Amino acid sequence: MTTSAPIAVLGPGSLGALLARLVAQGGQPVAWWGGENAPLVERRARRRGERDAGTTLPPEVRRCAAPEETLDAARLVFLAVPAGALLDLARRLGERLSPDRLVVHAAKGLEGPSGRRPTEILAAEVPARRLGALGGPYLVAEVLAGYATTLVVGSRFDEVHQAVHDALATERIRIERTHDVVGVELAGAAVVALGAAAGLCSGLRLGSGARAVLLARAQQEAMRLGVASGATAETFGGPAGLADLLVVTADPEGLGYRFGRRVGAGEPVGSVREDAESRTEALRALEGLRAIARRTAVPAPTIEALRSILVDGAPPATTLDALLRSGS
Structure with missing residues (x-):
């Protein structure tokens, strides 16, 4: 038309x-x-x-x-x-x-x-x-x-x-x-955040199993945040959520992925953030998702852990190891 x-x-x-x-x-x-x-x-x-x-x-x-x-x-x-x-x-x-x-x-x-x-x-x-x-x-x-x-x-x-x-x-x-506007927006924000998480796993040389568990847990947490905010769960399993997640987390050239990979490889978060090429929306998304988790009182331990690493500079290996061992 x-x-x-x-x-x-x-x-x-x-x-x-x-x-x-x-x-x-x-x-x-x-x-x-x-x-x-x-x-x-x-x-x-x-x-x-x-x-x-x-x-x-x-x-x-x-x-x-x-x-x-x-x-x-x-x-x-x-x-x-x-x-x-x-x-x-x-x-x-x-x-x-x-x-x-x-x-x-x-x-x-x-x-x-x-x-x-x-x-x-x-x-x-x-x-x-x-x-x-x-x-x-x-x-x-x-x-x-x-x-x-x-x-x-x-x-x-x-x-x-x-x-x-x-x-x-x-x-x-x-x-x-x-x-479902809320679902499209929160699913997209979660995807952006998890692009950096995928890069983090790459930098740490985590196995594919641990990487899959980490991403799956974070995606489930994002879905629960979305539902608590008025979204429908189905949106997170469709093109705006899971399909987009599969694309973004498999793209090593994405800004978020590259940011996470450098942090996982041992570069301090502060020095990576100073690099203009490595500024990424993933950090804002993680901050925002945590804010929503606190506002809705929905537990989001995986998102909290990723934020602590990529925003606050918590040690990546020990933080993720404790998270994965906790079974949260």
Whole structure:
């Protein structure tokens, strides 16, 4: 379905560029803002093997120098920024994200110690109320190469589901719809956190059995946190949860995975965090999940242990050994 109303995509790097490309390939007008440091982000994406999604965008994509320029008459707005950058962008756009717009974020993560989900941030900062969350198992390089995948859009509004489907669905990209926004967001945050956990296991040279147990326990804890927060358990076992987890924890080039691997290999957390290339949403996600665990009074010992290692710098080997021996 083609519409004359333009679609706005705001987000640096490969994900924002990918969404803009998909919209353009579907024949819809699209404006893309690639961030303040778009060339640098694109070079990093190339080093991660994601191909040059930004500089090879089709000519139908209108590049914008500022996020405000993308909006114009756009009814559907994609915010493809990390969870840690969403608050600043929302405050910058403010009233421009008006009630007549459909706003969908692709921020897999949480705000941090507050535990706020992306749609909670948006609801507090902008007038738009028809919000959605985009999740699911995808690697940018694979989508660009034509591999099939499923994206999940979580929203309370069916018109958001339909707009995202019309904008992104192709023969190779299926759009799954759900009203479980909380589940899509918390499942995505857990996946981001567990990407770093998988890297940690790699750095420690844990066996595949111990790695599987650790990830399974953490995923179960995240599901219980989600249910206590109003999500449905099924979301965590579907494309937005388990399927995405299998993809992210098998990707050694992911930022979270690389962060965890370096910590597991013995580098101090502080020195890894000082490396700009290794800043990761996984740490914010772990902080947020712990905040939700405390707020809901749901035990989450695996998530607590991972946070103590990757955020506080607790000794990885002894901390995980005690956790796995405890049977928690």
